[in-house]
Amino acid sequence: MAVSERSGGGEATMTRQDKARIFALFGRYINRNQIKYLSAGHLDVFETRRLGVGFTDPVSGCRMYDCFTAAGCFNVSRHNPEVMAALADAADELDMGSSLLSSPLKVELARRLAALAPGDLNHVIFAAGGGEAVECALKLARAATGRKQIVSTVKAYHGHTGFALSANGKEHYRHCFEPLMPEFTFVPFNDLEAMAKVVSNQTAAIILEPVQGEAGIFPATEAYLRGLRDLCDKNGALLVFDEIQTGFGRTGRMFAAEHSGVVPDIMTVAKSLGGGLYANAATIYRDIPLLRNFTAQHPDFHETHCGGGDIACKVSLKVLDYLEEHRLCENAARQGARLKEALQELMRANPKIIREVRGIGLMVGLEYVEEFLGPMMSDALAKHGVFAAYSGNAPQVMRFMMPITVSDAELDDIIAAIQGAVKDMKTLLPMALLAAKIPGVLSLLNNEQIQTTLFTQVRKVEDLWHRIAGR
C-alpha cells in the first residue's frame, strides 16, 4: 500500500462496544475526567483516515475538520504523504543518533533554520519539545546576562516544565506547584507602559508569544514589539519570542516576528517543525557576543538525548521543503483573510453571540459575549463535523487553526459548518442568557465542572433518543 493510501490511526471502522471498552481503559489507565469532558462536548471520537485537513471517526463514520491541530502541530496537514515518505526513508536507514556526536542532518537542519529565521538568529540548540525549548531559552538568558528577572505576560502560555511553567501567565497552571522559579514578573500583554515600569538593568529577558495563543488569539502590535526591542536594548535585557504555536507559516509568514520586522535575541520553535509526525524543537539565538561566548564556554549548559535526532531532522527538513514548495505561507495569509471576513460577517449578524473576531493568517479567534458559550460552541461545532477547541486561558475564545494547506472548497465547507453551529446555538441561547441574569447563575454556567455535568446529562438523553430511534 502506498504511503498516501495508509489510513493513519488504525482501524477504519470500530463498533460502539470497542469504543466503550477503549474509553473505559483510558479512564482506568490514563485519565477518567478527560473522557467525561470529551464525551460531554461530542468529542468522544477517534482519529482514523488522518489525511489533509481532517480525520474520520471510525465509530460514526463522520469526517471531521481538524481546526485545532493540537494548537499548531499540523501546519503541513494531517499525515502528509511526502513527510510520511521522508519518515519512512529515515526509519529505513537511521535511528536518532548519539546526542554527543555531530551529524550531517543536524547541521543541515540548523543551517536551514538559520537561513529562514529573521535577522541574525543563526545559532541553534535542539530540544525534544516546546516546553524544553523554552527552558533552554530562559536558562540561556539568565546565564548569559548573569541576571535573574524574567518578565512574561498575563495569560501567556509557554509550557508545563519548570521555567516554562513559571512563565505561564495563568495562576491555574502554577498554583499547585508554588514556589516555582523565583523572580518571574507578569504584565498585561500589548501594554508597553506596564512593561517599561518593570524592566530595568536587572532584567534578564522579556518572553512573549508574538501572537498570544492560549490567551485567546491576541496579535502583538508592531508598536509594542518595537517598543519592547528598544526597552531591551536600553536595559541590556534579552528579547525572547516564543514561536512554538505561531511558527512555520501559521500567521501567513514563516515566523510571526516577520510581520513587525522586530528580531528577538532568542526564538523558540517546535510543533509543526515535526510535521505532526516526529517531534522536534529548537531554541535559535542571535549571533551576538553575549550569547555566542556563553554557549562556547558552556557547551553542555543544555542537553537532550532526543531533540534534533537524525530521524527528526530528516522529517523537519522535509517539512520546510514542503512549506516552501507549496507556498503555504501565502495560502495561510489568503485563507486566513477569507476566514476572518466570513467570521466578521457572522459577528455582525449575531451581535448577541459574538463579541469580536481577531487574528492573523490561519490563527483566528472568535470571542463570544459570555464565557460559557465556549464549551457550547465546541459542542455545536463537533456536531457539524468541526473539531475546534476554545483557548486554554480564555474559554470564551474559540480558536480556528486548521492545517494551512486548506483549500478554497474545504474552507467554504468549514465556514458553512461554523455558520450552522452558530445557528444551532441561537435556539439554546435565549434560555441560557435569561438564566445568566439570575444572580449567581452566570458564575455557575461559567464553571467547567458544572458545564461538564450539564452537557453529560444532555448527552445521555441524546444517546437514549438515538437508541430508541434506532440510529
Ligand SMILES: Cc1ncc(COP(=O)(O)O)c(C=O)c1O
Ligand atoms: C506558545 C507555546 N509555547 C510552548 C508550548 C509548549 O510546547 P510543548 O507542548 O511541545 O511542550 C506550547 C504548546 O502548546 C505553546 O503553544
